[in-house]
Amino acid sequence: MELHHCVIPAAGLGTRFLPATKALPKELLPVLDRPVIQWAAEEAVAAGARRLVIVISDGKELIQQHFTVHPALEALLEERGKLAELEAVRASDHLADFTWVRQDEPLGLGHAVLCAADAVGDRPFMCMLPDDLSHGPVPVLRQLADAYAEHQTPILALMRVPREQISRYGCATVAESDGSVHRISAVVEKPPADEAASDLAIMGRYVLTPDIFDALRTTEPGAGGEIQLTDGIAALIARGPVHGIEFTGELLDVGTPAGWLATNARLALNNATFGAALRDAQGVVSA
Numbered sequence: 001m002e003l004h005h006c007v008i009p010a011a012g013l014g015t016r017f018l019p020a021t022k023a024l025p026k027e028l029l030p031v032l033d034r035p036v037i038q039w040a041a042e043e044a045v046a047a048g049a050r051r052l053v054i055v056i057s058d059g060k061e062l063i064q065q066h067f068t069v070h071p072a073l074e075a076l077l078e079e080r081g082k083l084a085e086l087e088a089v090r091a092s093d094h095l096a097d098f099t100w101v102r103q104d105e106p107l108g109l110g111h112a113v114l115c116a117a118d119a120v121g122d123r124p125f126m127c128m129l130p131d132d133l134s135h136g137p138v139p140v141l142r143q144l145a146d147a148y149a150e151h152q153t154p155i156l157a158l159m160r161v162p163r164e165q166i167s168r169y170g171c172a173t174v175a176e177s178d179g180s181v182h183r184i185s186a187v188v189e190k191p192p193a194d195e196a197a198s199d200l201a202i203m204g205r206y207v208l209t210p211d212i213f214d215a216l217r218t219t220e221p222g223a224g225g226e227i228q229l230t231d232g233i234a235a236l237i238a239r240g241p242v243h244g245i246e247f248t249g250e251l252l253d254v255g256t257p258a259g260w261l262a263t264n265a266r267l268a269l270n271n272a273t274f275g276a277a278l279r280d281a282q283g284v285v286s287a
Helices: 036-046 061-066 071-079 083-093 109-114 140-151 163-168 211-217 229-239 257-269 275-286
Strands: 005-009 051-056 097-102 125-128 132-135 155-160 170-178 181-189 200-208 243-246 250-253
Touching: 005 036, 005 109, 036 051, 036 061, 036 125, 036 132, 036 140, 051 061, 071 083, 109 211, 109 229, 125 140, 132 200, 140 155, 140 200, 140 243, 155 181, 163 200, 181 229, 200 229, 200 243, 200 250, 211 229, 250 257, 257 275
Parallel strands: 005 051, 005 125, 051 097, 155 243
Antiparallel strands: 125 200, 132 250, 155 200, 170 181, 170 200, 181 243
């Protein structure tokens, strides 16, 4: 089956960015000229998604507002001749069909994905965390979608990390490999570095089959007392093949204040609009 749905969990509290995120969802923090959640939505659409299922919680309604048509704003921009701004506003309004679902309690990523079950139905789907921004010629989620078209199994995005950092991520054990494509025999969420089976970290981009929902319904709370998506994927491995790909390009951190700042600076430096201003600011700081 083709991939038309992408689930984007956006229900987290954003505590790392407090007090900035006391009222503003962290997904609406800007990276250059558009918010983090729009970068994620654009990557999903570039991977072939037609319907985006956004999982939000109380206090995250502004995310929905960002993707809602605002006729008065559009009319004002058109009246004032601000056509570039009008085009940008309309681009976010008409990216895809949006479905909004609620996660009523912060019970973990696996639970957030499970909240999307009715919206996705009996279909395979993409899933991505907006805390990292894809940077490279081919979006990471597109690479996973292409791998799914070939293998017709769940697909995980993998990246090799230093051993001392693997405890920050889910970790994949490889049964066999064909270049950058690996058949996964086990996954563990945030293992201690000295117990990790490999240096392959699971990086927040997935293609999942609908049986993940049954797996998550019977998944007990794991690391951090939360229902972990990694534990649900472990149940899928017991039922059939699961693959992972070491993607090309990069995932740039926008989920921590330091990462968000570094990503803005890096992208701005080579941006036609913002590059000169950043270089001027660097000159002032250096002086």
